[in-house]
Amino acid sequence: MLNINELEKRWFVYKIKSYTPYLIITILILLTSSLLLFLFYNDNSLKNKVSIEKKEVKKFETHETYVKIADKVPTTAPVDIPKIKNDIQKVVLQPSLNFIDNVVINKPETSKKKIIKEKIIEVKPEPIIEKIIEVKINPEPIIEKIPVEENVSLQINKQNTSNDINLVIKRFKTNNNPALSLFIAKKYYEIGNFNQAYNYALITNQLNKDIEESWIIFSKSLVKLNKKDKAVEVLKQYVEYSNSSRAEILLSNIISGKFK
Amino acid sequence: MKIFLLFLLTLSLYANSKEDLLNLYKNEKYENACNFGLANLKDNRRDEEFVSIYALSCLESDHINRLAIPITILKFSPEARANSAYFSVILMQKRLLYHALLDGYDLSSLNLPTTNFILSTVFDLYAEQAKNTKNDFYIFTDKNDNRISYKLYLEKHNKLNKIIIEKFYDKKLIQQHMYW
Numbered sequence: 001m002l003n004i005n006e007l008e009k010r011w012f013v014y015k016i017k018s019y020t021p022y023l024i025i026t027i028l029i030l031l032t033s034s035l036l037l038f039l040f041y042n043d044n045s046l047k048n049k050v051s052i053e054k055k056e057v058k059k060f061e062t063h064e065t066y067v068k069i070a071d072k073v074p075t076t077a078p079v080d081i082p083k084i085k086n087d088i089q090k091v092v093l094q095p096s097l098n099f100i101d102n103v104v105i106n107k108p109e110t111s112k113k114k115i116i117k118e119k120i121i122e123v124k125p126e127p128i129i130e131k132i133i134e135v136k137i138n139p140e141p142i143i144e145k146i147p148v149e150e151n152v153s154l155q156i157n158k159q160n161t162s163n164d165i166n167l168v169i170k171r172f173k174t175n176n177n178p179a180l181s182l183f184i185a186k187k188y189y190e191i192g193n194f195n196q197a198y199n200y201a202l203i204t205n206q207l208n209k210d211i212e213e214s215w216i217i218f219s220k221s222l223v224k225l226n227k228k229d230k231a232v233e234v235l236k237q238y239v240e241y242s243n244s245s246r247a248e249i250l251l252s253n254i255i256s257g258k259f260k
Numbered sequence: 261m262k263i264f265l266l267f268l269l270t271l272s273l274y275a276n277s278k279e280d281l282l283n284l285y286k287n288e289k290y291e292n293a294c295n296f297g298l299a300n301l302k303d304n305r306r307d308e309e310f311v312s313i314y315a316l317s318c319l320e321s322d323h324i325n326r327l328a329i330p331i332t333i334l335k336f337s338p339e340a341r342a343n344s345a346y347f348s349v350i351l352m353q354k355r356l357l358y359h360a361l362l363d364g365y366d367l368s369s370l371n372l373p374t375t376n377f378i379l380s381t382v383f384d385l386y387a388e389q390a391k392n393t394k395n396d397f398y399i400f401t402d403k404n405d406n407r408i409s410y411k412l413y414l415e416k417h418n419k420l421n422k423i424i425i426e427k428f429y430d431k432k433l434i435q436q437h438m439y440w
Contacts, residue, residue, distance in 0.1 A: 091373035096339035
Protein backbone atom coordinates (compact mmCIF):
# COMPACT_ATOMS: atom_id res chain seq x y z
CA MET A 1 0.00 0.00 0.00
CA LEU A 2 1.19 3.41 -0.81
CA ASN A 3 1.42 5.94 2.02
CA ILE A 4 -0.52 8.76 0.47
CA ASN A 5 -0.05 11.14 3.34
CA GLU A 6 3.69 10.77 3.20
CA LEU A 7 3.69 11.24 -0.53
CA GLU A 8 1.57 14.37 -0.31
CA LYS A 9 3.94 15.91 2.26
CA ARG A 10 6.94 15.19 0.04
CA TRP A 11 5.15 16.65 -2.94
CA PHE A 12 4.34 19.80 -0.96
CA VAL A 13 7.97 20.25 0.11
CA TYR A 14 9.12 19.70 -3.45
CA LYS A 15 6.68 22.32 -4.71
CA ILE A 16 7.84 24.91 -2.16
CA LYS A 17 11.46 24.23 -3.05
CA SER A 18 10.67 24.81 -6.70
CA TYR A 19 9.30 28.32 -5.90
CA THR A 20 12.18 29.41 -3.68
CA PRO A 21 14.49 30.77 -6.43
CA TYR A 22 11.71 33.00 -7.76
CA LEU A 23 10.91 34.17 -4.29
CA ILE A 24 14.55 34.98 -3.56
CA ILE A 25 14.91 36.90 -6.82
CA THR A 26 11.80 39.05 -6.17
CA ILE A 27 12.95 39.77 -2.61
CA LEU A 28 16.34 40.81 -3.93
CA ILE A 29 14.82 43.07 -6.56
CA LEU A 30 12.57 44.72 -3.99
CA LEU A 31 15.46 45.26 -1.64
CA THR A 32 17.75 46.76 -4.29
CA SER A 33 15.01 49.04 -5.64
CA SER A 34 14.10 50.28 -2.16
CA LEU A 35 17.77 50.85 -1.46
CA LEU A 36 18.20 52.79 -4.66
CA LEU A 37 15.13 54.89 -3.95
CA PHE A 38 16.37 55.60 -0.47
CA LEU A 39 19.77 56.66 -1.79
CA PHE A 40 18.22 58.87 -4.50
CA TYR A 41 15.92 60.57 -1.98
CA ASN A 42 18.78 61.19 0.39
CA ASP A 43 20.84 62.73 -2.38
CA ASN A 44 18.01 65.11 -3.36
CA SER A 45 17.31 66.18 0.18
CA LEU A 46 20.99 66.93 0.63
CA LYS A 47 21.00 69.03 -2.51
CA ASN A 48 17.89 70.89 -1.35
CA LYS A 49 19.47 71.51 1.99
CA VAL A 50 22.50 73.00 0.29
CA SER A 51 20.38 75.22 -1.99
CA ILE A 52 18.26 76.43 0.96
CA GLU A 53 21.40 77.27 2.83
CA LYS A 54 22.68 79.15 -0.22
CA LYS A 55 19.38 81.04 -0.51
CA GLU A 56 19.54 81.94 3.14
CA VAL A 57 23.01 83.28 2.63
CA LYS A 58 21.79 85.31 -0.35
CA LYS A 59 18.82 86.63 1.61
CA PHE A 60 21.17 87.62 4.34
CA GLU A 61 23.29 89.48 1.82
CA THR A 62 20.30 91.35 0.36
CA HIS A 63 19.13 92.41 3.81
CA GLU A 64 22.52 93.78 4.58
CA THR A 65 21.10 97.26 5.02
CA TYR A 66 18.71 96.02 7.69
CA VAL A 67 21.55 94.25 9.46
CA LYS A 68 23.73 97.32 9.41
CA ILE A 69 20.98 99.47 10.85
CA ALA A 70 20.29 96.85 13.49
CA ASP A 71 23.97 96.77 14.42
CA LYS A 72 24.12 100.49 14.94
CA VAL A 73 20.84 100.84 16.83
CA PRO A 74 20.42 99.27 20.26
CA THR A 75 18.27 96.15 20.19
CA THR A 76 15.45 97.73 22.18
CA ALA A 77 15.09 100.72 19.82
CA PRO A 78 12.65 100.29 16.90
CA VAL A 79 14.30 99.84 13.53
CA ASP A 80 13.27 102.43 10.95
CA ILE A 81 11.83 99.95 8.46
CA PRO A 82 9.35 102.29 6.69
CA LYS A 83 12.23 104.42 5.42
CA ILE A 84 13.70 101.45 3.64
CA LYS A 85 10.27 100.42 2.43
CA ASN A 86 9.74 103.79 0.76
CA ASP A 87 12.81 103.20 -1.37
CA ILE A 88 11.03 100.31 -3.07
CA GLN A 89 9.53 101.64 -6.28
CA LYS A 90 5.83 101.00 -6.81
CA VAL A 91 4.56 99.14 -9.83
CA VAL A 92 2.46 101.50 -11.95
CA LEU A 93 -0.27 99.72 -13.87
CA GLN A 94 -1.76 101.26 -16.97
CA PRO A 95 -4.80 100.29 -19.01
CA SER A 96 -4.20 98.83 -22.43
CA LEU A 97 -6.05 101.05 -24.89
CA ASN A 98 -4.38 99.88 -28.09
CA PHE A 99 -7.35 97.73 -28.99
CA ILE A 100 -9.64 100.77 -29.35
CA ASP A 101 -7.97 101.85 -32.59
CA ASN A 102 -8.13 98.30 -33.90
CA VAL A 103 -11.72 97.54 -32.94
CA VAL A 104 -13.26 95.66 -35.83
CA ILE A 105 -16.91 96.39 -36.26
CA ASN A 106 -18.83 94.28 -38.73
CA LYS A 107 -21.07 96.96 -40.08
CA PRO A 108 -24.40 95.77 -41.40
CA GLU A 109 -25.63 97.03 -44.77
CA THR A 110 -27.99 99.52 -43.16
CA SER A 111 -25.12 101.35 -41.51
CA LYS A 112 -23.78 102.32 -44.95
CA LYS A 113 -27.04 104.10 -45.66
CA LYS A 114 -26.79 105.82 -42.32
CA ILE A 115 -23.38 107.26 -43.19
CA ILE A 116 -24.65 108.55 -46.52
CA LYS A 117 -27.51 110.26 -44.69
CA GLU A 118 -25.11 111.96 -42.33
CA LYS A 119 -22.94 113.12 -45.20
CA ILE A 120 -25.91 114.71 -46.95
CA ILE A 121 -26.76 116.60 -43.81
CA GLU A 122 -23.21 117.80 -43.42
CA VAL A 123 -23.10 119.39 -46.86
CA LYS A 124 -25.97 121.80 -46.22
CA PRO A 125 -24.27 124.64 -44.29
CA GLU A 126 -21.53 125.17 -46.91
CA PRO A 127 -22.26 128.87 -47.58
CA ILE A 128 -21.22 129.63 -43.99
CA ILE A 129 -17.83 128.07 -44.64
CA GLU A 130 -17.28 130.43 -47.55
CA LYS A 131 -18.03 133.38 -45.28
CA ILE A 132 -15.44 132.11 -42.84
CA ILE A 133 -12.75 132.12 -45.49
CA GLU A 134 -13.12 135.85 -45.85
CA VAL A 135 -13.14 136.65 -42.15
CA LYS A 136 -10.53 134.27 -40.79
CA ILE A 137 -7.06 135.56 -39.95
CA ASN A 138 -4.78 132.75 -38.81
CA PRO A 139 -5.89 129.20 -39.38
CA GLU A 140 -6.73 127.95 -42.83
CA PRO A 141 -10.38 127.11 -43.49
CA ILE A 142 -11.32 123.53 -43.94
CA ILE A 143 -13.72 122.84 -46.74
CA GLU A 144 -14.62 119.26 -47.30
CA LYS A 145 -15.84 118.00 -50.62
CA ILE A 146 -18.11 115.12 -49.90
CA PRO A 147 -19.53 113.16 -52.79
CA VAL A 148 -23.29 113.27 -52.42
CA GLU A 149 -24.95 110.09 -53.55
CA GLU A 150 -28.09 110.67 -55.51
CA ASN A 151 -30.58 108.73 -53.49
CA VAL A 152 -33.66 110.77 -52.76
CA SER A 153 -35.24 108.20 -50.46
CA LEU A 154 -32.33 108.51 -48.05
CA GLN A 155 -33.02 112.19 -47.40
CA ILE A 156 -36.37 111.45 -45.80
CA ASN A 157 -35.02 110.20 -42.47
CA LYS A 158 -32.76 112.68 -40.75
CA GLN A 159 -31.18 112.38 -37.35
CA ASN A 160 -32.70 114.44 -34.56
CA THR A 161 -29.40 116.12 -33.69
CA SER A 162 -28.88 117.31 -37.25
CA ASN A 163 -32.44 118.59 -37.37
CA ASP A 164 -31.81 120.53 -34.20
CA ILE A 165 -28.60 121.94 -35.62
CA ASN A 166 -30.29 123.03 -38.83
CA LEU A 167 -33.00 124.82 -36.91
CA VAL A 168 -30.44 126.57 -34.73
CA ILE A 169 -28.39 127.50 -37.81
CA LYS A 170 -31.47 129.21 -39.27
CA ARG A 171 -32.00 131.09 -36.03
CA PHE A 172 -28.33 132.02 -35.91
CA LYS A 173 -28.43 133.40 -39.46
CA THR A 174 -31.21 135.77 -38.46
CA ASN A 175 -29.81 137.13 -35.20
CA ASN A 176 -26.03 136.31 -35.12
CA ASN A 177 -26.14 135.39 -31.45
CA PRO A 178 -22.81 133.91 -30.26
CA ALA A 179 -24.65 131.63 -27.81
CA LEU A 180 -26.32 129.96 -30.79
CA SER A 181 -23.10 129.55 -32.76
CA LEU A 182 -21.47 128.07 -29.67
CA PHE A 183 -24.35 125.64 -29.34
CA ILE A 184 -23.94 124.65 -33.00
CA ALA A 185 -20.18 124.21 -32.55
CA LYS A 186 -20.75 122.01 -29.50
CA LYS A 187 -23.34 119.89 -31.27
CA TYR A 188 -21.12 119.42 -34.30
CA TYR A 189 -18.26 118.45 -32.02
CA GLU A 190 -20.48 115.93 -30.23
CA ILE A 191 -21.49 114.23 -33.47
CA GLY A 192 -17.87 114.16 -34.63
CA ASN A 193 -18.10 116.79 -37.38
CA PHE A 194 -14.97 118.60 -36.32
CA ASN A 195 -14.73 120.78 -39.45
CA GLN A 196 -18.06 122.44 -38.72
CA ALA A 197 -17.34 122.54 -34.99
CA TYR A 198 -14.12 124.41 -35.81
CA ASN A 199 -15.91 126.82 -38.14
CA TYR A 200 -18.69 127.70 -35.71
CA ALA A 201 -16.31 128.01 -32.77
CA LEU A 202 -14.28 130.41 -34.90
CA ILE A 203 -17.41 132.46 -35.65
CA THR A 204 -18.24 132.52 -31.93
CA ASN A 205 -14.74 133.70 -31.09
CA GLN A 206 -15.05 136.49 -33.63
CA LEU A 207 -18.40 137.56 -32.22
CA ASN A 208 -17.27 137.36 -28.61
CA LYS A 209 -13.65 136.77 -27.58
CA ASP A 210 -14.45 136.08 -23.93
CA ILE A 211 -16.35 132.80 -24.22
CA GLU A 212 -14.01 130.19 -22.73
CA GLU A 213 -16.07 127.21 -23.94
CA SER A 214 -15.84 128.39 -27.52
CA TRP A 215 -12.02 128.57 -27.40
CA ILE A 216 -11.92 125.10 -25.90
CA ILE A 217 -14.16 123.63 -28.62
CA PHE A 218 -12.08 125.50 -31.21
CA SER A 219 -8.82 124.02 -29.90
CA LYS A 220 -10.25 120.53 -29.44
CA SER A 221 -11.54 120.56 -33.02
CA LEU A 222 -8.12 121.63 -34.26
CA VAL A 223 -6.53 118.68 -32.45
CA LYS A 224 -9.12 116.32 -33.91
CA LEU A 225 -8.29 117.72 -37.36
CA ASN A 226 -4.61 116.82 -36.78
CA LYS A 227 -3.58 120.44 -36.28
CA LYS A 228 -2.13 120.04 -32.83
CA ASP A 229 0.48 122.78 -33.24
CA LYS A 230 -2.12 125.37 -34.13
CA ALA A 231 -4.30 124.27 -31.23
CA VAL A 232 -1.37 124.68 -28.85
CA GLU A 233 -0.54 128.10 -30.29
CA VAL A 234 -4.14 129.32 -30.03
CA LEU A 235 -4.54 127.99 -26.48
CA LYS A 236 -1.28 129.60 -25.34
CA GLN A 237 -2.47 132.97 -26.63
CA TYR A 238 -5.86 132.51 -24.97
CA VAL A 239 -4.31 131.48 -21.64
CA GLU A 240 -2.10 134.57 -21.73
CA TYR A 241 -5.14 136.70 -22.48
CA SER A 242 -7.63 135.19 -20.01
CA ASN A 243 -5.68 133.11 -17.44
CA SER A 244 -8.31 130.42 -17.90
CA SER A 245 -7.47 127.32 -15.83
CA ARG A 246 -9.61 125.07 -18.04
CA ALA A 247 -7.74 126.22 -21.11
CA GLU A 248 -4.47 125.69 -19.28
CA ILE A 249 -5.40 122.14 -18.36
CA LEU A 250 -6.48 121.41 -21.92
CA LEU A 251 -3.20 122.88 -23.16
CA SER A 252 -1.17 120.63 -20.88
CA ASN A 253 -3.30 117.64 -21.88
CA ILE A 254 -2.74 118.36 -25.58
CA ILE A 255 1.00 118.82 -25.11
CA SER A 256 1.33 115.66 -23.03
CA GLY A 257 -0.77 113.71 -25.53
CA LYS A 258 -3.54 112.89 -23.06
CA PHE A 259 -6.03 114.59 -25.36
CA LYS A 260 -5.85 113.23 -28.86
CA MET B 261 -30.91 79.37 -44.34
CA LYS B 262 -33.13 80.76 -41.58
CA ILE B 263 -30.50 79.97 -39.00
CA PHE B 264 -27.87 81.71 -41.12
CA LEU B 265 -30.05 84.82 -41.44
CA LEU B 266 -30.70 84.78 -37.70
CA PHE B 267 -26.95 84.51 -37.11
CA LEU B 268 -26.30 87.48 -39.42
CA LEU B 269 -28.99 89.50 -37.66
CA THR B 270 -27.58 88.81 -34.19
CA LEU B 271 -24.07 89.53 -35.46
CA SER B 272 -25.18 92.87 -36.84
CA LEU B 273 -26.97 93.70 -33.58
CA TYR B 274 -23.83 92.93 -31.58
CA ALA B 275 -21.72 94.97 -33.97
CA ASN B 276 -24.14 97.87 -33.63
CA SER B 277 -24.07 97.86 -29.84
CA LYS B 278 -20.26 97.74 -29.86
CA GLU B 279 -20.09 100.57 -32.38
CA ASP B 280 -22.53 102.66 -30.34
CA LEU B 281 -20.57 102.04 -27.17
CA LEU B 282 -17.30 102.99 -28.88
CA ASN B 283 -18.83 106.18 -30.28
CA LEU B 284 -20.13 107.17 -26.86
CA TYR B 285 -16.72 106.49 -25.33
CA LYS B 286 -14.84 108.43 -28.02
CA ASN B 287 -17.20 111.37 -27.61
CA GLU B 288 -16.41 111.36 -23.87
CA LYS B 289 -20.01 110.55 -22.92
CA TYR B 290 -18.78 108.16 -20.27
CA GLU B 291 -21.92 108.09 -18.13
CA ASN B 292 -24.06 107.15 -21.14
CA ALA B 293 -21.47 104.64 -22.32
CA CYS B 294 -21.35 102.97 -18.92
CA ASN B 295 -25.14 102.68 -18.71
CA PHE B 296 -25.36 101.47 -22.31
CA GLY B 297 -22.63 98.90 -21.67
CA LEU B 298 -24.39 97.66 -18.56
CA ALA B 299 -27.64 97.24 -20.48
CA ASN B 300 -25.92 95.29 -23.26
CA LEU B 301 -23.35 93.43 -21.19
CA LYS B 302 -25.35 90.22 -21.09
CA ASP B 303 -25.26 89.89 -24.89
CA ASN B 304 -21.61 90.93 -25.23
CA ARG B 305 -19.97 89.12 -22.32
CA ARG B 306 -17.69 87.18 -24.63
CA ASP B 307 -16.48 90.26 -26.50
CA GLU B 308 -13.51 91.43 -24.46
CA GLU B 309 -13.20 94.68 -26.42
CA PHE B 310 -16.79 95.55 -25.57
CA VAL B 311 -16.25 94.68 -21.91
CA SER B 312 -13.03 96.73 -21.78
CA ILE B 313 -14.66 99.83 -23.28
CA TYR B 314 -17.61 99.40 -20.91
CA ALA B 315 -15.30 99.14 -17.91
CA LEU B 316 -13.20 102.14 -19.01
CA SER B 317 -16.38 104.21 -19.40
CA CYS B 318 -17.58 103.20 -15.94
CA LEU B 319 -14.19 104.09 -14.51
CA GLU B 320 -14.34 107.57 -16.05
CA SER B 321 -17.90 108.10 -14.78
CA ASP B 322 -17.01 107.01 -11.21
CA HIS B 323 -19.03 103.77 -11.30
CA ILE B 324 -16.13 101.77 -9.91
CA ASN B 325 -18.29 99.04 -8.35
CA ARG B 326 -19.36 98.06 -11.86
CA LEU B 327 -15.77 97.02 -12.60
CA ALA B 328 -16.20 93.85 -10.57
CA ILE B 329 -17.78 91.89 -13.43
CA PRO B 330 -15.31 93.01 -16.15
CA ILE B 331 -12.44 92.09 -13.81
CA THR B 332 -13.63 88.49 -13.75
CA ILE B 333 -14.54 88.36 -17.45
CA LEU B 334 -11.36 89.85 -18.94
CA LYS B 335 -8.80 87.05 -19.15
CA PHE B 336 -8.28 85.69 -22.65
CA SER B 337 -6.06 88.26 -24.39
CA PRO B 338 -2.96 90.01 -22.97
CA GLU B 339 -4.68 93.40 -23.30
CA ALA B 340 -7.75 92.15 -21.47
CA ARG B 341 -5.59 90.78 -18.67
CA ALA B 342 -3.71 94.09 -18.39
CA ASN B 343 -7.01 95.96 -18.14
CA SER B 344 -8.35 93.47 -15.63
CA ALA B 345 -5.30 93.96 -13.39
CA TYR B 346 -5.62 97.74 -13.77
CA PHE B 347 -9.28 97.72 -12.77
CA SER B 348 -8.60 95.29 -9.89
CA VAL B 349 -6.04 97.63 -8.35
CA ILE B 350 -8.38 100.61 -8.53
CA LEU B 351 -11.30 98.66 -7.08
CA MET B 352 -9.13 97.30 -4.27
CA GLN B 353 -7.73 100.74 -3.49
CA LYS B 354 -11.23 102.16 -3.32
CA ARG B 355 -12.38 99.47 -0.88
CA LEU B 356 -9.23 99.88 1.27
CA LEU B 357 -9.54 103.67 1.35
CA TYR B 358 -13.19 103.38 2.34
CA HIS B 359 -12.24 100.93 5.12
CA ALA B 360 -9.41 103.19 6.29
CA LEU B 361 -11.49 106.38 6.33
CA LEU B 362 -14.41 104.80 8.17
CA ASP B 363 -12.70 102.33 10.49
CA GLY B 364 -9.20 103.78 10.82
CA TYR B 365 -7.50 100.86 9.05
CA ASP B 366 -3.78 101.55 8.74
CA LEU B 367 -2.66 101.64 5.09
CA SER B 368 0.92 102.75 5.72
CA SER B 369 2.29 99.20 5.87
CA LEU B 370 0.93 98.32 2.41
CA ASN B 371 3.03 98.42 -0.71
CA LEU B 372 0.51 97.98 -3.52
CA PRO B 373 0.83 98.60 -7.24
CA THR B 374 -0.57 101.96 -8.31
CA THR B 375 -2.09 103.61 -11.38
CA ASN B 376 -2.40 107.11 -12.82
CA PHE B 377 -6.08 107.24 -11.94
CA ILE B 378 -7.06 109.99 -9.46
CA LEU B 379 -8.24 107.49 -6.83
CA SER B 380 -4.86 105.74 -6.87
CA THR B 381 -3.02 109.05 -6.58
CA VAL B 382 -5.11 110.04 -3.55
CA PHE B 383 -4.82 106.53 -2.08
CA ASP B 384 -1.01 106.70 -2.26
CA LEU B 385 -0.92 110.19 -0.76
CA TYR B 386 -3.27 109.15 2.04
CA ALA B 387 -1.31 105.98 2.80
CA GLU B 388 1.94 107.94 3.00
CA GLN B 389 0.86 111.10 4.75
CA ALA B 390 -2.25 110.44 6.78
CA LYS B 391 -1.12 107.50 8.87
CA ASN B 392 -2.27 107.43 12.49
CA THR B 393 -4.32 110.60 12.02
CA LYS B 394 -8.05 110.93 11.79
CA ASN B 395 -9.29 114.23 10.43
CA ASP B 396 -12.53 115.51 8.99
CA PHE B 397 -10.76 116.12 5.71
CA TYR B 398 -7.31 115.69 4.20
CA ILE B 399 -5.54 117.98 1.75
CA PHE B 400 -2.68 116.62 -0.34
CA THR B 401 -0.44 118.33 -2.88
CA ASP B 402 0.38 116.45 -6.05
CA LYS B 403 3.91 115.08 -6.12
CA ASN B 404 4.55 116.08 -9.73
CA ASP B 405 2.74 119.41 -9.88
CA ASN B 406 2.56 121.81 -6.92
CA ARG B 407 -0.36 123.64 -8.46
CA ILE B 408 -2.54 120.54 -8.25
CA SER B 409 -4.01 119.60 -4.88
CA TYR B 410 -6.59 117.10 -3.67
CA LYS B 411 -9.13 117.26 -0.88
CA LEU B 412 -10.36 113.99 0.58
CA TYR B 413 -13.30 113.67 2.95
CA LEU B 414 -16.38 111.64 3.80
CA GLU B 415 -19.90 112.86 3.27
CA LYS B 416 -23.16 111.26 4.29
CA HIS B 417 -25.71 110.72 1.53
CA ASN B 418 -28.91 108.85 2.40
CA LYS B 419 -27.40 107.32 5.54
CA LEU B 420 -24.41 106.11 3.54
CA ASN B 421 -20.92 107.50 3.90
CA LYS B 422 -19.36 108.39 0.56
CA ILE B 423 -15.78 109.27 -0.27
CA ILE B 424 -15.44 112.66 -1.90
CA ILE B 425 -12.28 113.53 -3.79
CA GLU B 426 -11.89 117.05 -5.10
CA LYS B 427 -9.12 118.10 -7.43
CA PHE B 428 -7.94 121.69 -7.42
CA TYR B 429 -5.76 123.52 -9.91
CA ASP B 430 -4.39 126.76 -8.47
CA LYS B 431 -6.99 126.40 -5.70
CA LYS B 432 -9.80 126.31 -8.25
CA LEU B 433 -12.03 123.25 -8.12
CA ILE B 434 -11.76 121.40 -11.42
CA GLN B 435 -13.01 117.89 -10.62
CA GLN B 436 -15.17 116.20 -8.02
CA HIS B 437 -15.52 112.46 -7.63
CA MET B 438 -17.78 110.48 -5.34
CA TYR B 439 -17.15 106.84 -4.42
CA TRP B 440 -18.79 104.42 -2.03
